[in-house]
Amino acid sequence: MQVSTPSWPEAGSSKFPRKTDGNSLGCVKDNDVTFSQHFFALRLSKDDLAFVLRGLANASVVTDPKNKQVVNNGGPQDIQDLVDALGQKSDSEALVEGTLSSGVEFISKPSNLHVPPWQLVSSQLNGLGLETATFWAAPKIPPTTEDTVPECWDETLGNPGPVAISTSGTWNHTSFDLTGAPGGNHAKIGVSISGNAAYSIFGDENQQGALSGNCKSSQNGRGGTFYVLTNSQLSNDIHILINGSTAPSIPDETSNTGDDGSGQ
Numbered sequence: 001m002q003v004s005t006p007s008w009p010e011a012g013s014s015k016f017p018r019k020t021d022g023n024s025l026g027c028v029k030d031n032d033v034t035f036s037q038h039f040f041a042l043r044l045s046k047d048d049l050a051f052v053l054r055g056l057a058n059a060s061v062v063t064d065p066k067n068k069q070v071v072n073n074g075g076p077q078d079i080q081d082l083v084d085a086l087g088q089k090s091d092s093e094a095l096v097e098g099t100l101s102s103g104v105e106f107i108s109k110p111s112n113l114h115v116p117p118w119q120l121v122s123s124q125l126n127g128l129g130l131e132t133a134t135f136w137a138a139p140k141i142p143p144t145t146e147d148t149v150p151e152c153w154d155e156t157l158g159n160p161g162p163v164a165i166s167t168s169g170t171w172n173h174t175s176f177d178l179t180g181a182p183g184g185n186h187a188k189i190g191v192s193i194s195g196n197a198a199y200s201i202f203g204d205e206n207q208q209g210a211l212s213g214n215c216k217s218s219q220n221g222r223g224g225t226f227y228v229l230t231n232s233q234l235s236n237d238i239h240i241l242i243n244g245s246t247a248p249s250i251p252d253e254t255s256n257t258g259d260d261g262s263g264q
Contacts, residue, residue: 038187055108059223119160129194137180151212168244198235
């Protein structure tokens with residue numbers, strides 16, 4: 001399961017409960033229901049699990065495999081070895097990507113690949129245009145067009161397509177905020193808006209960082225993973241959900257630090 005909630009789930013075993021905090025949504029010190037969140041669950045085969053674990057290591061996830069409160073390592077020895085390798089800073093500058101047995105495409109961005117994250121995803125989907133809804137706060141990465149190739153880029157990735165930023169959505173005729181603090185959204189989701197493929201994307205990273213200048217800024221300098229599904233109904237439903245107002249090409253607010261501490 002991939003979730004965007006801070007501090008949850010923290011205690012994965014009743015044998016090692018939290019001692020100073022709750023373990024239910026909304027009952028933790030870092031309130032994880034202040035903003036909207038996303039949850040994505042996927043069944044993995046053993047080969048899928050091994051591949052995702054390599055991707056998590058590539059992304060420098062901070063999971064401490066020795067912490068019994070969050071990790072119960074078991075199963076085949078080769079899987080245990082991959083779990084034990086987590087929690088280390090990766091030196092990788094290359095993506096780990098491939099298609100899982102379910103047909104879901106998996107993309108792992110290492111922290112040493114200093115590029116804007118959702119432009120990276122677009123480049124790996126053959127430059128398709130994307131509409132995204134993330135914790136969008138300073139340092140904001142502005143929307144880009146099909147002619148935009150960031151200066152913070154790696155030529156091995158290919159060129160990205162346009163990436164739009166949704167700032168509001170609608171549910172049951174009610175409008176809601178999709179920006180970051182002081183807005184209301186901490187989910188990291190996107191859909192394709194060009195080409196024939198209907199992609200739904202669930203990620204770990206926000207559109208925070210830089211197109212040029214300090215290429216290590218915020219999410220540019222962090223690792224993360226993305227899951228890409230091909231499902232026209234889901235893609236259409238998410239598009240309707242987040243298709244409200246969109247951000248201008250140049251952000252009009254730069255005072256908020258916007259660094260929510262998620263990711264590595």
